[in-house]
Amino acid sequence: MKILYFGAMSVSIENLLLGKTEIEGHPAFYYPMYKLIKKGHDVDFVLMSNFNSEYNVKVDWFDPGKIIANIYDPYSEGGGLTRINRRIKRLYKMLSELIHATKNKDYDIIYAHSSLAVIAQIVGKLSGIPVGIRWYGDSNFCYKTIQKKGKYLAALKHPLNFLNFKLPYAFLLATDDHSYADKAYEAWKRESNGTFYHWKTGINMKSIDQCENGIPIPDRPYIFFAARFARWKRYDRPIEVLHYLHLKGVNIDLYLAGQTTGGASSLEYINEIKALVNQYNLEDHVHFLGGVSQDSIRVFSYHALAT
Numbered sequence: 001m002k003i004l005y006f007g008a009m010s011v012s013i014e015n016l017l018l019g020k021t022e023i024e025g026h027p028a029f030y031y032p033m034y035k036l037i038k039k040g041h042d043v044d045f046v047l048m049s050n051f052n053s054e055y056n057v058k059v060d061w062f063d064p065g066k067i068i069a070n071i072y073d074p075y076s077e078g079g080g081l082t083r084i085n086r087r088i089k090r091l092y093k094m095l096s097e098l099i100h101a102t103k104n105k106d107y108d109i110i111y112a113h114s115s116l117a118v119i120a121q122i123v124g125k126l127s128g129i130p131v132g133i134r135w136y137g138d139s140n141f142c143y144k145t146i147q148k149k150g151k152y153l154a155a156l157k158h159p160l161n162f163l164n165f166k167l168p169y170a171f172l173l174a175t176d177d178h179s180y181a182d183k184a185y186e187a188w189k190r191e192s193n194g195t196f197y198h199w200k201t202g203i204n205m206k207s208i209d210q211c212e213n214g215i216p217i218p219d220r221p222y223i224f225f226a227a228r229f230a231r232w233k234r235y236d237r238p239i240e241v242l243h244y245l246h247l248k249g250v251n252i253d254l255y256l257a258g259q260t261t262g263g264a265s266s267l268e269y270i271n272e273i274k275a276l277v278n279q280y281n282l283e284d285h286v287h288f289l290g291g292v293s294q295d296s297i298r299v300f301s302y303h304a305l306a307t
Contacts, residue, residue, distance in 0.1 A: 002042045002105060005033060005118045006098060007113030009049030009070065011228070011259045012228070017064060019056035024291030025077070025228055025259040028136070028175065028207070029113065037061055038113075044068050046097050064108050095119050104128050111169065113283040114138055115160035123168035130170040133194075135161075139174055139181035151187040157307075162188065169194035175201045179232075204294070208302050211295035218253060218304050220247065224304035226257040226297045229266050233258070235273045245281040252285070255300060259291035 012023040012030035015218065023030050037043050038061060048071040055064040071093050094116060102110075102123055110131045112120035117133040124131040142161050145154040155162035165188045172194055174181030182198045189196070223242065229231035236258065242254045260266045277286045292300075301307040 001108040002038075003036060003044070004098075004101060004105075004107045004110045005043060005045045005113075006094075006110055007047065009047040009051055010113075013045070013047070013067075014049070014051050016057055016059060016062050017051065017055050019058045020051070020294035021059055021117065022132060022295060024293060027294065028201070029103070032111075032202070034061070035171075036292065038070070044101065044107075045070075046094070046101050048073050048094055054093070060298040061216075063126065068101055069255050071097060091116075091119060095123070098123050102129060102202040115158070115164060116162045118163045119166065119168070121164070121169055125168055129294050132170050133164055133170070135164075135172065135174040135181055137179055137230065137232050139184040140179040143187070145182035145186045146184065154187070165189075166196050171195045171197055173197045173199065177198055186235065189268040206295070206298060208299060211298050213293075213296045213299040215292060215296050218255065220253060221305050222253040222255055222272075224255050224294075224307045226259070226307070227300070229258040229270055231269050235269070236276055238284065239273065239276050239280065239282065242282060242285065245282075246282070246285070248256040252305065253287060254282075254285060255289060255304075256289045257289040257292045257300065258298055 002111035010029035012027070012033075014025045015025075025044070030233055033043060043066060045067045046069045047067060050073065051070065052072045057064050071090075073093065074260045098110075098119055101107075107129050110120045110124055110129055111134065112131055114136055115138055117131065118132045122130070138158075138161050142154060142158050145157050149157070152187075161184075165185075172185075172192075172198070176182070176198050185196050185198070223236070223238065225238040227235070229235065229265075235258075238254055238256070242252070245252060260270065277283060289296075
């Protein structure tokens with residue numbers, strides 16, 4: 001099959017371009033891509049990113065030449081009209097590149113990610129190419145707005161996500177990771193123009209002795225938390241837990257592993273979390289590991305008192 005991946009550049013793609021052989025995030029993006037390529041499918045990419053470095057790929061199965069468009073668009077927007085104008089420009093750039101790609105190659109399907117899938121749905125409808133959609137944390141925001149303001153006002157606040165339902169799609173896939181995609185679907189399913197899948201998150205089974213970990217394991221008791229550094233991942237919660245444990249006299253450490261997006265909101269959130277750490281006087285007990293390999297996550301989880 002000829003498949004076109006479309007959306008924002010995943011951390012896992014960036015890891016490959018930087019010469020890493022182990023990914024540090026976004027396994028839901030990475031593993032389907034890996035399997036499709038390894039099975040011999042022809043997979044191209046149209047991406048938007050803040051990555052503008054030389055490619056340094058060290059795995060033999062990924063060809064960086066298959067990235068037919070990487071729209072360099074780093075986060076630097078302000079608020080109000082400036083932000084709206086910038087987002088419109090982003091969408092236009094993505095639309096132009098996608099139209100160009102589909103005119104040059106006869107794709108069997110476009111696999112589009114997050115709310116940007118709207119662009120792929122428009123192009124797919126005009127060109128007759130089916131579009132599959134992968135939702136991530138989008139549904140969390142949608143459902144919370146639906147709860148507070150109802151499904152119609154939520155559609156106004158999250159127009160791209162709502163249009164994912166309104167425009168035709170071959171499938172919409174989200175995982176059952178408590179991001180409420182099923183609840184958003186229930187609210188908007190009358191608008192649905194395709195099949196909805198709500199799957200359990202997959203895992204790659206591996207024993208601890210098979211893992212390659214280059215980060216020393218702490219020699220004192222600790223708890224561990226791993227997730228992308230995004231607000232909806234709730235980094236404040238393990239810090240609150242550590243605070244309560246210290247109040248009870250349980251003097252242990254917390255290790256945090258997570259990749260940042262590089263965006264303004266992600267950096268703002270990190271500063272908030274560090275301020276919370278300082279508020280509780282836990283500076284000597286909270287350790288930020290940054291993005292680490294999945295093997296390291298497995299090993300740190302295995303040796304932790306709790307994860």
